[in-house]
Amino acid sequence: MPQFFLEAFGQVMSLHVIGLIALGVVLGIIGGSIPGFTVTMAILVVFPFTFAMDPVAGVSLMVGVFVGGYSGGLVSGVMLGIPGTPSSITTVYDGYPMAQKGEPGRALGIGILASFFGTIISVALLVVLGPLIAQFSMNFRPWEITALIVFALTLVASLSAGAMLKGLIAAGLGLLVTTVGYDRNSNLRFDFGFTSLESGLQVLPVLVGVFAFSQLLGNLEEKPSGPANDPVNRSVSIPYGLILRDMAGQKFNILRSSLIGALVGALPGTGGTVANFVSYDQAKKMARRPEEFGTGIPGGIVASEASNSAVAGGAFIPTLALGIPGDLPMAIMMGVLILHGINPGPLMFEENAVLVGSIYVSLLVAAVVMVLANFALVRWFAKISLIPQRILAPVVLVLCAVGSFALNNNLFDVWVLFGFGVVGYLLWKAGVPLTPLILGVVLGENFEAQLFRALELDDSWLTFVTRPISATLLALAVLSVVVAVMQNRRGAREAVKE
Amino acid sequence: MFTLTKDRAFALAVLALVATMYVASLDIRPATSWQPYGSAFYPRLLLGVVGLLAVLLLIRSFLPSAPVQTAMIPALVAFVRTNPRVPALFLVFAAYVAMMPVTGYLLATMGFLILSFLLLSGFSSRRIALVSLILVIAVPLIVFFVFENILSIRLP
Structure with missing residues (x-):
């Protein structure tokens, strides 16, 4: 076993760090189980509490939230028929009917174990593929990294259903946010008359503002009166023998769904929701009796929960190996790493090998804790999932404000949070996808640095298209836009026909 | 008659931002012999791309194939009321x-x-x-x- 892994194991296996992971998992499950709250929001709320921690402790806590959050959507999906997170939508298809049949404990138990196996398999894939991809990307020079970031941004924008053009503009606006303040040559660019802007905009208040306000206020607007479905019987008891038999019959489904989740999670801009649908669809196609899907069968719950939990490990692959976040929660996680002084990317495997190892170990520990916490506390999580947004939103806004302030002990950052909160909400109302904007903000600084490093080494722009990997990535970027345009046109034609 | 839809409002807001930032970029220190691209080059490059995309969005909103959208101001008033x-x-x-x-x-x-x-x-x-x-x-x-x-x- 590599030395760095043993060292990481030693650091994570302290009572202090395990305690933090457990706390993170519980908070993540709570966050995931409240409909509309999402994993990303749970990460944003917990993040400020890591400021004073060392990187291993801080990142372990966040990994706990991440793993717990992806499994948390199960609870409200099964008990209320409302997915706690977008990545657990298909859990409702079979979890809720099973609960309505009087077997909520069985549905929850299957979901919990499927989440566990999904996480473990995705971590195995991360451990194998992460270093390989990092090793390969060590050949990447500034041209390739610039092209990779362009590809990631165009891919995310083109995946914004029916709003590709607005997604591309949002990505550009995100990149523009990072031009405020002094540049790499210590020349002031934009401060708009505010001296506080001379040092640039802090990433965290911008991300929190854009995401949290649109999410929280959107929830208040859309669901003011609570769940629409009838809650099922809340007396949950897990039939352990039965769910073990159920799981034994789902071995291939678990493996297939976990691999789908991990691989989809590794693609920029896709995330748990896409993995969830692809996996459920594949499980249905491969099933002997596909017509039973949607009536409350174990296969549907397994496909959904194994895939969305496997996204946790999968999304870490491009983040750690390439410095490109796989989805929105991972973009926030990348912000967390950067604020802890760690730059994700291929060099991380050499420069911060112990931290990479501690992420692996934290994911594994979090998977175990997630199972134990879910089995022990599931009836409480089911109750917590009923907390109304009108009670939750003001409390979360306070935590966002305090977190933004605590970043630099600067009240201006709270105003930045508010300003971007207004902007984020208005953009959301205008149907502008926010993920490309957030990705642009997170990747902006690196994009500029790599672009100019490339131009300093060779001032010809043609080099971007004469180097094979860079040219391939740029071609893929163009292709992603072309395919999205064609799909949009086809969709529009079909809509006209109907 | 011109109807201010969501897409048009967004495109116009982005163009206004681009214009404002471009004017602000005129105060940025110009390029020198040892910094051939200068500090204003990168933001102006982005402003150019974003501006172009906003113009495309604006043009698309007038095409027959554009997604059907209602007028924004009455919808906004109704939203604030509800x-x-x-x-x-x-x-x-x-x-x-x-x-x-x-x-x-x-x-x-x-x-x-x-x-x-x-x-x-x-x-x-x-x-x-x-x-x-x-x-x-x-x-x-x-x-x-x-x-x-x-x-x-x-x-x-």
Whole structure:
């Protein structure tokens, strides 16, 4: 076993760090189980509490939230028929009917174990593929990294259903946010008359503002009166023998769904929701009796929960190996790493090998804790999932404000949070996808640095298209836009026909 | 007749931002012999790309194939009428940030929570009122304790 892994194991296996992971998992499950709250929001709320921690402790806590959050959507999906997170939508298809049949404990138990196996398999894939991809990307020079970031941004924008053009503009606006303040040559660019802007905009208040306000206020607007479905019987008891038999019959489904989740999670801009649908669809196609899907069968719950939990490990692959976040929660996680002084990317495997190892170990520990916490506390999580947004939103806004302030002990950052909160909400109302904007903000600084490093080494722009990997990535970027345009046109034609 | 839809409003807002930032970029130190691209080059490159995309969005909104959208202003007025709590919560949050340096974190946060709960749930039942009251007192104190004593971060 590599030395760095043993060292990481030693650091994570302290009572202090395990305690933090457990706390993170519980908070993540709570966050995931409240409909509309999402994993990303749970990460944003917990993040400020890591400021004073060392990187291993801080990142372990966040990994706990991440793993717990992806499994948390199960609870409200099964008990209320409302997915706690977008990545657990298909859990409702079979979890809720099973609960309505009087077997909520069985549905929850299957979901919990499927989440566990999904996480473990995705971590195995991360451990194998992460270093390989990092090793390969060590050949990447500034041209390739610039092209990779362009590809990631165009891919995310083109995946914004029916709003590709607005997604591309949002990505550009995100990149523009990072031009405020002094540049790499210590020349002031934009401060708009505010001296506080001379040092640039802090990433965290911008991300929190854009995401949290649109999410929280959107929830208040859309669901003011609570769940629409009838809650099922809340007396949950897990039939352990039965769910073990159920799981034994789902071995291939678990493996297939976990691999789908991990691989989809590794693609920029896709995330748990896409993995969830692809996996459920594949499980249905491969099933002997596909017509039973949607009536409350174990296969549907397994496909959904194994895939969305496997996204946790999968999304870490491009983040750690390439410095490109796989989805929105991972973009926030990348912000967390950067604020802890760690730059994700291929060099991380050499420069911060112990931290990479501690992420692996934290994911594994979090998977175990997630199972134990879910089995022990599931009836409480089911109750917590009923907390109304009108009670939750003001409390979360306070935590966002305090977190933004605590970043630099600067009240201006709270105003930045508010300003971007207004902007984020208005953009959301205008149907502008926010993920490309957030990705642009997170990747902006690196994009500029790599672009100019490339131009300093060779001032010809043609080099971007004469180097094979860079040219391939740029071609893929163009292709992603072309395919999205064609799909949009086809969709529009079909809509006209109907 | 010109109808201001969501897409058009967004495109026009982006173009206004691009124009403002371009004017601001004229004050950026020009390129030198040892910095051939200069500090204004990168933001102007982005402004150019974003501006071009915004123009495309604006043009597309006039094409017959554009997604059907209703006029934005009447929709906005109707939205504010049916959801007055949303803009009100923004105002309460702005007041909270403004009050924080004056009254300090604890009082400002308690005030914000009271106003927000009143706004959102109106203490509609005894149970909600009790939960809200507990949160108004507990949340600011717990956060204050954690940040000041455990994380050693001073709050206003």
